[in-house]
Amino acid sequence: MSALLAAEWTRLTSTRLWLWGVLAALGSGGLIGLLALVGPENFTPPLPGLDTSQGTHVLLGLLGFTVFAPALLGTIAVSSEYRHRSITTTALFAPRRWTWLVAKLVIYAGAGLAYGAIAATTAGASLFGVATLKGITLGLPAATVAALLARIALAMAVYSMLGVAVGALLRNQVTALVAVGAYFYMIETVLMIVPGIKALYPYLPGGATAALTGFTYLADAIAGQTGAAEAHLLSAPAGGAVLVCYALIAAAVAVVAPLRRDIM
Amino acid sequence: MNVEVRGLTKTFGPASAVTDLSFEARAGIVTGFLGPNGAGKTTTMRMMLGLVAPTSGTATFGGRRYADLSHPSASVGAVLDSAGFHPAHTARDHLRVYARMGRYGPARVEQVADLTGVSAFADRLTRTLSTGMRQRLSLATALLGDPQVLLLDEPSNGLDPQGIAWLRHFVRELAAAGRTILVSSHVLGEIENTADHVVVIRDGRLVTTGPITGLYATATVLARSPQADLFAAKLGQSGIRVERRQPDLLRVHRLSTAEVAAAAASHGVMLHEITPERPTLEQAFLDLTGGSG
Numbered sequence: 001m002s003a004l005l006a007a008e009w010t011r012l013t014s015t016r017l018w019l020w021g022v023l024a025a026l027g028s029g030g031l032i033g034l035l036a037l038v039g040p041e042n043f044t045p046p047l048p049g050l051d052t053s054q055g056t057h058v059l060l061g062l063l064g065f066t067v068f069a070p071a072l073l074g075t076i077a078v079s080s081e082y083r084h085r086s087i088t089t090t091a092l093f094a095p096r097r098w099t100w101l102v103a104k105l106v107i108y109a110g111a112g113l114a115y116g117a118i119a120a121t122t123a124g125a126s127l128f129g130v131a132t133l134k135g136i137t138l139g140l141p142a143a144t145v146a147a148l149l150a151r152i153a154l155a156m157a158v159y160s161m162l163g164v165a166v167g168a169l170l171r172n173q174v175t176a177l178v179a180v181g182a183y184f185y186m187i188e189t190v191l192m193i194v195p196g197i198k199a200l201y202p203y204l205p206g207g208a209t210a211a212l213t214g215f216t217y218l219a220d221a222i223a224g225q226t227g228a229a230e231a232h233l234l235s236a237p238a239g240g241a242v243l244v245c246y247a248l249i250a251a252a253v254a255v256v257a258p259l260r261r262d263i264m
Numbered sequence: 265m266n267v268e269v270r271g272l273t274k275t276f277g278p279a280s281a282v283t284d285l286s287f288e289a290r291a292g293i294v295t296g297f298l299g300p301n302g303a304g305k306t307t308t309m310r311m312m313l314g315l316v317a318p319t320s321g322t323a324t325f326g327g328r329r330y331a332d333l334s335h336p337s338a339s340v341g342a343v344l345d346s347a348g349f350h351p352a353h354t355a356r357d358h359l360r361v362y363a364r365m366g367r368y369g370p371a372r373v374e375q376v377a378d379l380t381g382v383s384a385f386a387d388r389l390t391r392t393l394s395t396g397m398r399q400r401l402s403l404a405t406a407l408l409g410d411p412q413v414l415l416l417d418e419p420s421n422g423l424d425p426q427g428i429a430w431l432r433h434f435v436r437e438l439a440a441a442g443r444t445i446l447v448s449s450h451v452l453g454e455i456e457n458t459a460d461h462v463v464v465i466r467d468g469r470l471v472t473t474g475p476i477t478g479l480y481a482t483a484t485v486l487a488r489s490p491q492a493d494l495f496a497a498k499l500g501q502s503g504i505r506v507e508r509r510q511p512d513l514l515r516v517h518r519l520s521t522a523e524v525a526a527a528a529a530s531h532g533v534m535l536h537e538i539t540p541e542r543p544t545l546e547q548a549f550l551d552l553t554g555g556s557g
Contacts, residue, residue: 007365015350084349086358088315089405090343093333093365095314099483100365262316 004094004103012077012107014069021073021111025118028066032059033126050131053139060145061215063123064152067159068184070112074163075180077108079173091263104164105251109175112160112227116153148214151236155212158243162205165250202234205246211239265326265339265412266290267312267444272321274468276306281307282468285321287448289461291401291412293493294439296476297448304468305448306344309417313342324338337366341406342503348402351391355382355401358390359408368408380404381430395422399506403431416534432458485516485524488537497529 006157012018040047040055048055078101081087094100124145131138138145163180170176191197211233234242242247267289274282289295293464299305310316312323314330319514325333325340331381333339349358359373359382367535369523377383382404393401399422406414416435420428435458455462455476464471464477472478489495492514496506504527506519521538528535 003365003367007333007361010357010364011350011361014354014360015352017352058271084350085345086350088344088348089362090365091315092313093362095336164354197554263530264316 001099001105004100005106007093008100008103008107012111017073017076018084018111021070021115022118023213024069024073025115026122028063028069029119029122029124030126031066032063032123032128035059035062036127036130048139049136050127050134051139053063055126056139056145057148057215059127060123060148060152061213062150063119063156064209064213065214066119067152067155067209067213068181070115070156071159071163071166071180071184072106072177073115074112074160074165075167075176076163076173077104078164078167079176081172082171083173088263101164101251101255104168105161108155108160108164113153113157114122115160116156119156120149120153151240152213154240155209155243158212158240158247159209161247162243162250165247165254168254169250179211202232203242204241205243206245207233208239208242212236212243265444265466267323267325267391267413267446268327269308269312269323270321272311272323273319273501274304274311274316275319281466282311282318282465285465285468285470287470287473288395288464289413289463291444291446292439292442293460294435294445294458296446296455296462297446297461297465298452299448299465299471301450303450303465305450306417307468308465309342309344309415309448311501312415313340313344314401315344329536330398335366337362337411338409339411340413340415341409341411342417342550343399343402343406343419344417345402349390349393349398351389353390355390355393355397355404356385356386358401359386359404362405363408366409370412372408376404376407379407395429396424399427401468411443414438414446416445416447418448418450420449420451428454480498483518483520485519485521486510486537486539486541487514487516487524487535489528489533489535491533493534495528495531498533499527504529509522512536 036050036059039049040058042048046057050056050059081090091097104191127138127145128142140148166180167173167176170179184206188204191204192201192206204214214236233239269288270286272282272285272511273280285304285308297305297308307316308375311318311329313319322329349355357374357375357475359377360370363370363373374383377386380400380403382397383401385393390398390401399419400482403416405420414435419431423431432454435445435447439460447455447458460478461474462476463473479545486509487495488510491507492512496514498516499506499516504519509515509519519527521540523536525535527533
């Protein structure tokens with residue numbers, strides 16, 4: 001397994017994918033800083049300012065909304081092997097196909113964590129920087145902000161694994177990318193409107209993510225619009241565990257079904 | 265390490281790609297795997313390597329299936345197609361990834377690059393490589409583990425004449441060093457000077473297997489006679505295959521000149537000419553595979 005991990009690491013670091021990852025992480029963290037500079041009170045519609053707990057929460061939550069980016073990087077990692085047909089050689093060097101899928105999951109969990117750490121650090125630094133610049137105090141204690149940022153970084157690691165699993169499951173790069181994007185930005189939101197499914201929300205990837213990142217804006221908004229009671233989210237560790245389960249299930253399905261398919 | 269294929273069969277829905285195929289490839293010789301395009305050569309090789317699951321049958325290397333080998337890439341190397349590189353990798357990056365996967369050191373990467381001529385373009389991105397360069401890179405990848413068995417699927421595709429000569433020499437050297445080599449081709453000229461032994465398939469079925477010299481056993485004789493019609497009919501009645509080349513010229517299959525002369529005498533047919541034909545391998549191949557190869 002160590003050889004496979006080393007190979008995946010070499011594969012990741014020898015193309016520019018990692019560079020794009022770092023840029024995306026810096027960009028998403030920096031975007032939070034930019035929004036902080038504009039100030040939530042100047043959004044349309046206006047939201048509570050940075051010096052309120054809710055205002056700080058909203059900005060951190062927006063960072064949580066970018067978890068799809070590391071998921072896409074994980075998806076690209078697997079689907080590009082099918083697209084460029086290097087999968088043949090990979091399967092020859094590691095005929096037990098689950099082994100290299102596990103190696104990819106591990107490497108991309110690490111890469112996702114690194115992505116999350118960069119994004120969270122950039123976002124944290126810019127939030128505190130903007131607060132100092134504006135001469136205000138953030139609406140949440142520094143320790144709480146740090147804890148929420150750490151949870152977002154963790155969510156990004158889990159989402160990278162999810163991305164790898166989806167890539168292995170769907171194989172076609174474009175289909176996989178569209179599926180990942182469409183699910184997080186559309187399908188789950190649409191599902192939330194269906195009354196019965198709403199009860200399941202805490203256990204859906206989005207709900208589990210909200211529990212892990214502590215960002216309940218979407219759940220609250222839908223509860224507000226539908227007049228229904230708020231969905232009760234899981235605790236952060238439970239939300240994280242649910243997400244890891246999704247990644248493992250997707251990986252297991254990928255091993256059992258598509259990886260057994262013929263490589264022509 | 266010998267390679268043994270037993271009763272290998274693959275069906276895709278109602279269509280059979282390979283049917284009950286059995287053959288062997290032995291250590292120390294080059295086995296040519298011949299067949300027209302679409303005969304099932306690639307599917308067979310992919311089944312041998314566990315990339316395609318056989319419907320039935322087995323393929324073993326030294327008695328073990330590919331996936332059961334303790335260190336597959338050190339036992340069997342394969343060149344299957346000239347694609348299969350990440351376009352943003354250099355040739356050296358590609359070799360480094362798979363060297364790591366197979367636990368081969370950086371020195372081995374340089375060795376196989378030198379051996380295959382990849383060194384000349386090792387720092388170029390794979391998307392900029394020509395087909396011939398890609399073939400060399402595929403071969404270098406297959407050689408990383410210094411394998412005992414080498415499966416090459418149409419390795420000359422895209423190589424220039426110089427490259428083909430180089431490959432021929434290279435493959436012969438590997439076999440001389442005791443390696444087991446299976447080379448597929450639909451172009452007989454490539455195999456003629458390389459292979460010792462041949463396995464011929466058509467429509468997924470074995471046509472013949474044996475020493476390459478055996479293919480020449482399908483000798484033909486040209487017989488010119490003013491009674492060509494009569495002679496052709498008499499030979500046909502005896503189950504001998506005859507082709508009409510010209511109104512008075514017949515090509516008689518699988519008989520020696522003496523046998524043709526004897527047959528003519530026994531039927532009272534006058535002959536004006538008897539010429540033995542040493543068939544080209546191409547002709548032998550067409551005969552074996554039914555003519556339309």
